Each structure stands twice: as structure tokens, then as C-alpha cells.
Amino acid sequence: MVNQKGGVGKTASTINLGGALAARGHRVLLVDLDPQGHLSDALKLLDTATEGAALADVLLGKLDPARFGELPVTHSEADNGGILDVIPTTDEMFLVGPGMYQLKAREMRLKRFLAELADRYDYILIDCPPSLDVLTDNALTAADGVLIPVQLEDSTIRALRLLFAQIESVEADLRTDPLVIHGMVASMVDRGSGGLPRSNIGRSVLKALEGLGIPILATVPRGVSITEAWREGDTVATYAPDSEHATAYVEMAKVLEKGRS
Ligand SMILES: Nc1ncnc2c1ncn2[C@@H]1O[C@H](COP(=O)(O)OP(=O)(O)O)[C@@H](O)[C@H]1O
Ligand SMILES: [Mg+2]
Structure with a gap:
């Protein structure tokens, strides 16, 4: 999950994608790669x-690989x-970022770590920090694919150009x-009539995004079930399973499942 x-x-x-996948019977691992720790x-x-025996120790090469299995905590x-x-x-x-600059193969460390855990999970989702730094490079090296959350704002298109340059x-x-x-x-889409973004800017950015040739997997409306579930330490899949937010993440889960079969 990168941007x-x-x-x-x-x-x-x-x-919430993790919650949707787990509710559908999958074994899911979420990796909080952002030092700010919002996910944790x-x-x-x-x-x-x-x-x-924390992720930071793994990335800095301070943990014996025999202990890698100790890191996941069950939610x-x-x-x-x-x-x-x-x-x-x-x-x-x-x-970790500054510390890794002295290390060889620093961008490969998350990949090597997750390879040791891959058998235990059907899906591993990595929550990236808000920067194109060595942590994000680790995620882009470890992952099979990327999901790109965006907001419908004018600055979105330039941000995507930079992101695609980094991916390349x-x-x-x-x-x-x-x-x-x-x-x-x-x-966080504010929707008006017909389910379209309420503002002119929202509608025009959505159109520009559609022109990029990258699928838009889901449109998640702005709403309290996301923030309430967050406050309760829960995912919308179990906190508000019938909400339109939960439904949007189930749609995304189905797209990923299809890519597997
Ligand atoms: N669909 C939504 N409706 C309402 N609030 C949301 C929604 N999605 C995210 N938020 C809130 O917006 C803030 C920023 O979202 P977050 O997922 O933390 O962004 P990022 O990880 O890209 O920095 C958080 O406080 C989050 O709870
Ligand atoms: Mg975040």
C-alpha cells in the first residue's frame, strides 16, 4: 500500500482490506513499515x-533469522x-533509515525477512511510510504488487508521476x-448525487485518474465507520460489516482473490 x-x-x-480478507477466511499479515506507527x-x-526482536532489528540485521517467526502478533x-x-x-x-545506509543490500532486507514467513500467510499487506525512502524501497522490492490509495485532489497526479518513476x-x-x-x-471521497464525487475538482481528478489506464479498484466514501472502527482497534469488516465502507474493501478483496485464482 504505497503513496x-x-x-x-x-x-x-x-x-480494512486486511480485515476484509481475514473475514473471508484468509490468513493475512499486515506489516507496519511506517515509523509513525499509525497502523500498530x-x-x-x-x-x-x-x-x-522487532522489525527494526530485522531490517538492521540485528536479529537471528531463527527468531523471525516470533514477530507476528495476532490481532x-x-x-x-x-x-x-x-x-x-x-x-x-x-x-532504521539512517542506520541502513551503512549496510549492504539494504533494500533487500524486508524481502528476505518476509520470504521466511510467506508459508504462513495467504496475503501480506505492507503499510508504507509517506516518503520515497529506503523503507519504501524495501517494500517495493519485497512486494509482488502495489495498491495505491489516492485522494481526489489536484496534487495527486504529480505524486503519482513521482511514484511511478520510483517504481521504475x-x-x-x-x-x-x-x-x-x-x-x-x-x-475519503465525498460523494454527491449518482455516487459521483461531490466537488468539481473531485470529478475532474477522477476523470484524469481514469485516463491513466490503471484500474480504480474501489471508491471508499468518507465516513465515520472507518474512524470509529480505528478508535475501537477494529476493522470495518467486523465493526460495521454492512457499511458501504466494509463493502468497498470486500470489492477490493475480491479483485485480489481473482488475481490469485
Ligand atoms: N474513508 C474514510 N473516511 C473517513 N476517514 C478516513 C477514511 N479513510 C481514512 N480516514 C482517516 O483519514 C486519516 C488519514 O488516513 P490514513 O489511512 O492514516 O492515511 P495515510 O496512511 O495515507 O497517511 C486517518 O485519520 C484515517 O482514520
Ligand atoms: Mg499511514
Whole structure:
């Protein structure tokens, strides 16, 4: 879940797409790669990482790979076998970016770590920080594909140009295969009549985005069920399963499932 712009819905999308997938019976792991820890905080898992065995230790090469399996913390389990696990962040993550500059193969570290956990999960969703830094490069190197949350604002198009340039450079230098661009998620949309964005700017940016040739997987309206679920440490999939927000994330979950089958 990537976009170097902050406040566009990366964290809300990671939590709630993860919740939708887990409610549908999948084993899901969420990785909080943002030192600010909004995802860990929203799911009430900040400060639950074991001392000395946190994601920051992994990325800095300080943890014995034999202990990698200790990192995921379970948020919730569903009756149908669905699991929502989280690798929370810690304050040490703020030091990882600078600390990694002395390390070899620094962009490969998340990929190598997640490869050790991949058997345990059907989906791993990475919540990126709001920057095109070494942490985001780690995510773009580790991931099979990207989901891009966007807001319908004029600054969105330029932000996407920068993001695609970064993706191209990671593909050129760090990957053997191209990243799958699953699509965009239009988040916090104020909808008017006919379900279209209420404002002229919203409608015109939506049109410009449609012209990019990248699918828009879901349009998530602005609404309180997202923020209320967040406050309760829950996902909308279980907090407000009948809300239009939950439905939007189920639509996204179905697109990812289809890409698998
Ligand atoms: N559909 C939505 N309706 C209302 N508030 C939302 C919605 N999606 C996200 N938010 C809120 O907007 C803020 C920014 O979203 P967030 O997911 O944290 O963005 P990012 O991770 O890209 O910085 C958060 O407080 C979040 O709870
Ligand atoms: Mg975030």
C-alpha cells in the first residue's frame, strides 16, 4: 500500500482490506513499515513487539533469522479460519533509515525477512511510510504488487508521476520481475448525487485518474465507520460489516482473490 503523500488512506486501506480478507477466511499479515506507527496504534498493538526482536532489528540485521517467526502478533481470528496478524512498528524504526545506509543490500532486507514467513500467510499487506525512502524501497522490492490509495485532489497526479518513476527505478535496479500494479483506491471521497464525487475538482481528478489506464479498484466514501472502527482497534469488516465502507474493501478483496485464482 504505497503513496508518498501522507493522509491519503494507506493505513486505513491496509487495515480494512486486511480485515476484509481475514473475514473471508484468509490468513493475512499486515506489516507496519511506517515509523509513525499509525497502523500498530489503530490496532492497539503499539509496543507489543518483543524487546530486541522487532522489525527494526530485522531490517538492521540485528536479529537471528531463527527468531523471525516470533514477530507476528495476532490481532484477531475468525471462525472460518481467517487470521489477522500484524508486525507492529516500534520507535526504533525512526532510526532504521539512517542506520541502513551503512549496510549492504539494504533494500533487500524486508524481502528476505518476509520470504521466511510467506508459508504462513495467504496475503501480506505492507503499510508504507509517506516518503520515497529506503523503507519504501524495501517494500517495493519485497512486494509482488502495489495498491495505491489516492485522494481526489489536484496534487495527486504529480505524486503519482513521482511514484511511478520510483517504481521504475526499483524495477530496473532491485527486482528481477516487474511489480504488478493492482490499481488505485480512491479514499475519503465525498460523494454527491449518482455516487459521483461531490466537488468539481473531485470529478475532474477522477476523470484524469481514469485516463491513466490503471484500474480504480474501489471508491471508499468518507465516513465515520472507518474512524470509529480505528478508535475501537477494529476493522470495518467486523465493526460495521454492512457499511458501504466494509463493502468497498470486500470489492477490493475480491479483485485480489481473482488475481490469485
Ligand atoms: N474513508 C474514510 N473516511 C473517513 N476517514 C478516513 C477514511 N479513510 C481514512 N480516514 C482517516 O483519514 C486519516 C488519514 O488516513 P490514513 O489511512 O492514516 O492515511 P495515510 O496512511 O495515507 O497517511 C486517518 O485519520 C484515517 O482514520
Ligand atoms: Mg499511514
